[in-house]
Each structure stands twice: as C-alpha cells, then as structure tokens.
Amino acid sequence: MTDSLPTTSAGAPTQGAAPTRPAGTAPGTPGAAVVVDHVSHTYGRGDTAHHAIHDLNFEVMPKECVSIVGPSGAGKTTLLRTLAGLLQPSEGAVWVNGKKNTGVPDGMAMVFQDYSRSLLPWLSVERNVAFPIAGSSLSKPERKALVDESLEAVGLKGFEKRYPWQLSGGMQQRVAIARALAYRPKLMLMDEPFASVDAQTREGLEDLVLSIRDRYDMTILFVTHDIDESVYLANRVLVLSRPPATLVEDIRVELAEPRDQITTREDPAFIHLRGHVARLIHSGGEPV
Amino acid sequence: MAIATPAPPAPTTGPTPPRAQKPRSTARRNAVLRGLAGVVGLILLLEIVSRSGLVNTNFLPPFSSVLWKAITLWGDEVFRADVLSTLLTYVYGMLIACAIAIPVGVVLGMFRPAYRGARAIVELMRPIPPVALVPLVLLVLGAGLEMKLVIVVFAAIWPIMFNTLYGVHDVDPYAKEMARSFGVSRFGVIRRVVIPSAAPFVVTGIRIASSIALIVVITVELIAGGAQGIGAFISRERAFSDAESYLAVLAATVTAGLLGLVINLGIGWLERRFFGWDATARGGA
Structure with a gap:
C-alpha cells in the first residue's frame, strides 16, 4: 500500500491537516x-x-x-x-x-464483547493471558511476570490454573482484559x-x-x-x-x-x- | 442511576466453587456397571442355552469353552503372528490415513475454492465400498501387507478427512480475529487457533475411522486368500469344519471383538483426557 496523501477532497479542508504535509506522515x-x-x-x-x-x-x-x-x-x-x-x-x-x-x-490490543468466544477454551487462564506474548522474544520469567501482574491488576490472582469455562462471565471478561494488558498495549x-x-x-x-x-x-x-x-x-x-x-x-x-x-x-x-x-x-x- | 448499589472496589464476582466432579464420575461408574451387567447376563444365557442341549453344541459351544479357547490360542505361534499382522496393518493403516487425511482436511476446510475443486472427486470415490477394491488391488500388489494397507487406508481416510474439514471450517471466526488482533500471523492463527480448536473433531473422526479400519482389515483377510491376520486364521480354521476348528473360529472372533473394544476405550480415554474442554466431549462422555 502506498503512503500517498490521504484523499483530502478539495474545497473541504480538514482541521489541522496541513496541505504541505510530506508524504508518509x-x-x-x-x-x-x-x-x-x-x-x-x-x-x-x-x-x-x-x-x-x-x-x-x-x-x-x-x-x-x-x-x-x-x-x-x-x-x-x-x-x-x-x-x-x-x-x-x-x-x-x-x-x-x-x-x-x-x-x-x-x-494495539483489543477486548471483544463476547468473552466466551474470544477466550480459548483449551487454554488455562494463565495461558490465555500469555497468548499474545507467547511467540514474543521475551524470556520465560519475563513472560510469567507480565502474566502475573496482569492477572493481579484485574483481581484474578489464584485463578491461573482454571479454565475459562469454569469462571463466571464477569471473571471471563477480566481474563480477556488481563490478556490485553499482558500485551502492554499503547492503545486498547x-x-x-x-x-x-x-x-x-x-x-x-x-x-x-x-x-x-x-x-x-x-x-x-x-x-x-x-x-x-x-x-x-x-x-x-x-x-x-x-x-x-x-x-x-x-x-x-x-x-x-x-x-x-x-x-x-x-x-x-x-x-x-x-x-x-x-x-x-x-x-x-x-x-x- | 444516581442511586447505585454500593460497588465494592474488589471483584464483584466471587470465586466459583470447584466444579462438582463427583456426581459425574458416580454416574459414569453406574453406567459402566449396568453395561457390565448386560454382558454378564448375555454370557450366562449363552452358557445355559448351550449346556441345556437345546442347540447343537458344535454350532453354539458354551461360552466358557470359547473363552478358554481364546486364552489358550495365545500359546499358538501362528495365531500370535496372525493377531500381530492384523494389529500392524491396523496401526500402519491408521497412521497413513491420518498423515493424508488431516493435512488435506485442513486445506479443504480453510480454502473454499480447494474444497469446491476437490468435491467432485471426493464424492465419486467415497461411496466405493473399500472391500470392492480387493480384487483390483490383489491383482496389482498381491496378497501381502501392502494390499491390506491400501484398502484400510482407503476406508479410514474419509471419516478423518471429513471430520477435520468440518472441524476446521467450524472454528469460530471470532477466535481467529482475536488472534489476528494481537498481530499473530496467518500461519500462527492456523497453528495456535484453528488446529487446537478442530482437534476434538479430528479425534472423533479417528475414532470412527478406527472401528471401520479394524472391520476392513479383518474382512480383507477373510476374503483375500493367502493373506495373514485374524481374518485369514478364521478362514483357514473354518475349512476344517470340525468341532475344534469351530471353537477356534469363535475364539478368534471374540479376540477381534475384544481388540476393537480395547482400541475404542483407549481413544475414548484420550478424548476425555485431552479434550475435556470441548463441550461435546464433556457432555457426551
């Protein structure tokens, strides 16, 4: 995809979009x-x-x-x-x-509406949370620290080994939020x-x-x-x-x-x- | 609205108690016990009918003597070789069938155009009874292991392939989208979401294929002269047509049945052990 100037239609100037903006910014x-x-x-x-x-x-x-x-x-x-x-x-x-x-x-991390479908039922809570960072270059202890901290942030410490279908709806959505947090997103x-x-x-x-x-x-x-x-x-x-x-x-x-x-x-x-x-x-x- | 219920800062959802495991295992044990009662009852009935002299004991020997024969047969080296041959054909056949059917099923399930392209060929081949291929394959490959393998693989491929195909096709697009939203690659989505999600379907396919494969192995051994295996053993013993060989035929048949039962139980155990998360496996166990 080319980073050409976005289609700024003539006659309708966008606020803040300087016409002299260099391509790609x-x-x-x-x-x-x-x-x-x-x-x-x-x-x-x-x-x-x-x-x-x-x-x-x-x-x-x-x-x-x-x-x-x-x-x-x-x-x-x-x-x-x-x-x-x-x-x-x-x-x-x-x-x-x-x-x-x-x-x-x-x-960027996303939290979906339907937690029962966005969590993977074959993974335990901690492995669901680790999902976005499982393939990353982080070391094992680093990954574990991220998972632990994220679960702690959503108030689900102690539920690491459970499976999503063993938790209530609210708790499942907490797991999904913890999963997004483990990714350390700038944008959620x-x-x-x-x-x-x-x-x-x-x-x-x-x-x-x-x-x-x-x-x-x-x-x-x-x-x-x-x-x-x-x-x-x-x-x-x-x-x-x-x-x-x-x-x-x-x-x-x-x-x-x-x-x-x-x-x-x-x-x-x-x-x-x-x-x-x-x-x-x-x-x-x-x-x- | 403004007057909201007091909201504690801590999680409002309390920990759920551990899932009740006990009633389910008790129910399971009861089911097993009832099943066993049926089997024992049938055996007793056979024994009584046979011993009462209502029927010719040559045709229906007492079950106890069949069972005894099935045990003593293991002392016969030829019989052991035959059982081994059947088992090996079954195991190799299943492995080859899985190696072909699972990747093909994944591809056909993921890519609609591939499925549409392959459909005509598949629908043409699937209704062919595997045993009908025996004369043709005998002609080309002779009566050895290869002949049996070709036919077993042909029989076992379909259930595995179709279950894989449906399993892959059935993967929740939502879960795939979740993975994509975390920047997981296309191949990563297949490996980390599609395959684990389809796995219970695949194993169900393997279980169905497994019973078909065992039937087909023994049938082929029965009808293709010169082959080895339990079927061939039965075929040879039948030719003597005396009381002793009749007992051997029945004993070999019981052995084949037990073999199938053990394999089926094994796969069922694997399903519950590894796919307990799957609702169908949980509910249908």
Missing part, C-alpha cells in the same frame, strides 16, 4: 495516538451495499479515554474494526501512533466489553477500566451502547449518527477524579452530560 496534530482521516466504509456493492460509516474525522491524544456511542447499528463496531486494522476502510485512512494502518497496528480498543454481563458485575468492570487506565499509560477507545457508561468512563464521548454514521458531536467530559459509582453518578454535571448524549442518540443524529 500522519495528518492532524503531531503526536496524536489515533488519527481518523476521512474514513468511510461500505459493505458489499450494488443494491445490497450498506454504507456503514461516512467521512469520519477525529483524533485521539495519548492517554485519553474515549467512548464511542450511537444508535444501534450505527457502525460503531465497523469503526473499531477499522481502528484495529482488521478491516480496511473503503475510503480514507487510520493512523495509529503516527503510522498508517495497513494491517493490525503495533502496540474495547468493543462493547460489558454488554454481556449483569449490572453489578458491570460496575466492577467499569471501575477496573478506570484503575488500569491510571495504572498503565494507555489510550483507551471503547464502544458502548450504554449512555451512562460512556460518560462515566471517558474523557471524551464521540456520538455517531444513524448509518451512514457521521460524527454528531465530540463532547469533552470534565468530571471530578477519581470517579466513583455513587458520587460521580450523582454529580449534576454527569446527569446533564448523560441527558445531552441521550438526546443526541435518540434524535438519531439530528441537531437538538
């Missing part, structure tokens, strides 16, 4: 962790073509925690798969850590990670994300359909419209840190924000 703010540059994607062609996302442009700076929300079927997962390099967008490009995605980017993508667990487990997992965000220097992008969650966890909320999805609003979330399941959710600023996001989503991307 990322558009947008220098040092951005993620740059999404004029990304559109259409599945299939002809009559059955589905235009999932249309001309998305945004940036994520390092250590930001950004949530992506939108009406169901809004192409949130399509966007995430594009960021993960699992899907090449029909148009535009994604740049991760200054490099254009032509495949899966370095230093989460695709509706808590959609399949019960409400109480969900709160525990949300606080886990907050704690690992503080503990590890990571940029986190996660897709959710839970409006409260999108505000509770993030520094920024990106609201997408109905498909073909465009960016409706990029909302900054400035809530008191550390966040807390009770006090943060009582905060009038929180209540105001969640109401705003909810209105945007319910209107399907029309201005409110």
